[in-house]
Amino acid sequence: MKKLLAVALLCFSALTGQSTQAQSLPAPTIAAKSWLLLDTTSNQVIASENPEMRIEPASLTKIMTAYLVFEALRDKKLAMDQMVNVSMAAWKVDSDSSKMFIDPKVPVSINDLLYGLIVQSGNDAAVALAEAVAGSSDAFAVLMNREVERMGLKGTHFANPHGLPSPQNYSTANDLSRIAQHLITEFPEYYKTFYSTKSFTYNKISQPNRNRLLWLDPTVDGMKTGHTEAAGFCLISSAKRPNGSGERRLISVVLGATSDQVRAQESLKLLNWGFLNFDTIKLYDKNQAIGTPEVWKGTQAQIKIGFTKDLYVTLPKGSAARIKPQLDRKDPLVAPIAANTQIGTMKMMIDGKSVAEFPVMALETVNQASIFGRAWDSIRLWMK
Incomplete structure (x- = not known):
């Protein structure tokens, strides 16, 4: 019960x-x-x-x-x-x-x-x-x-x-x-x-x-x-x-x-x-870019990330002003990455405690780079 x-x-x-x-x-x-x-x-x-x-x-x-x-x-x-x-x-x-x-x-x-x-x-x-x-x-x-x-x-x-x-x-x-x-x-x-x-x-x-x-x-x-x-x-x-x-x-x-x-x-x-x-x-609009993290081995250097729907959260009255978003991301982000792929989680924190979690999605597709671009990024990742 x-x-x-x-x-x-x-x-x-x-x-x-x-x-x-x-x-x-x-x-x-x-x-x-x-x-x-x-x-x-x-x-x-x-x-x-x-x-x-x-x-x-x-x-x-x-x-x-x-x-x-x-x-x-x-x-x-x-x-x-x-x-x-x-x-x-x-x-x-x-x-x-x-x-x-x-x-x-x-x-x-x-x-x-x-x-x-x-x-x-x-x-x-x-x-x-x-x-x-x-x-x-x-x-x-x-x-x-x-x-x-x-x-x-x-x-x-x-x-x-x-x-x-x-x-x-x-x-x-x-x-x-x-x-x-x-x-x-x-x-x-x-x-x-x-x-x-x-x-x-x-x-x-x-x-x-x-x-x-x-x-x-x-x-x-x-x-x-x-x-x-x-x-x-x-x-x-x-x-x-x-x-x-x-x-x-x-x-x-x-x-x-x-x-x-x-x-x-x-x-x-x-x-x-x-x-x-x-x-x-309402926390975020549909397809609003909440960040543009770096992408490795891709045809572009960055990718837009966010949510595929308007994002709302229900909270006890008076607590909304204390909410703080915390993004936990899967790094490094390596191409190819298809649109609508989950690449992380957004935690909504109040007073240090998570009150809600939402999947953060890729808002666009990043294709794989050429063999030379992939090789160069492999070296950069090794040196990072």
Whole structure:
């Protein structure tokens, strides 16, 4: 039951494999089995408890379902106004579960199915969308797990598109936060359209969004609730608030709360704590040269080094002014060196302690020199 009471940097994508801790700052007590708070701007987990605990994701599964539908829309495999027939499998899905109440006699649009999936948490909508994308729920689950693998998520497996109980349907707070981050980052317009909608009416039945935070906090603009007897009450929430001259987004994941009210209350507590106690600062621009070290045996004498993405870090308030960068470089740098090759590590130091580490990359390619140039530099290196 390890609680991370510090900023733990979980770098992936261009920052794969680096992990450090910042100054300790006590996290709030959260009434849930597992929870996590992620800053999407810096890509840092601010705090968590039991983030790798395997849990039943319940209707949080539908975030991955929506993600795959959004991919299909982006790739022109589906269209929002496309009408699909409702299968008996979709209509008959667990009668005691959440539904949008689609009818086998009435075709329904992809647009309405997405509202039914996201706002009404309809399991029937999940099956209908899965069939539209892949032909069947089983085939869709294969696509879900391919996406899990592509995202590098080690603690997740999906058995169906809706999250109804199955031994093969499981995830973790950390993995769910990453799926949510991918959806928000890659499909911002779809996220804005569907996840902030407070109610939806279909088949003359109006149902409210189960995410209470949409009414309690105007900065919360999504995301998804989930509940089964085994999972308890779960909520992934996302909020965006001002940060200096820009904006900052946090994603909270609260799993295994005891009631709908508690999951909303604890999620809001976690979001408020993160926004009030931490700042996210930009350290370097994408492709900004932070140095031009010497290169040996190359067609040029120096190479530009830096980061392939804008570099942000999340720190406890008041500590940003004390941060000092420390570059640890692999010397000597010998050509050939390809662009985007890691050539060192930048450590962010506060009071002599490393609070974050980032890979420093070659921003350009340096080819190998002629045989005469290589020979001359070999002599120079020997004499150095």
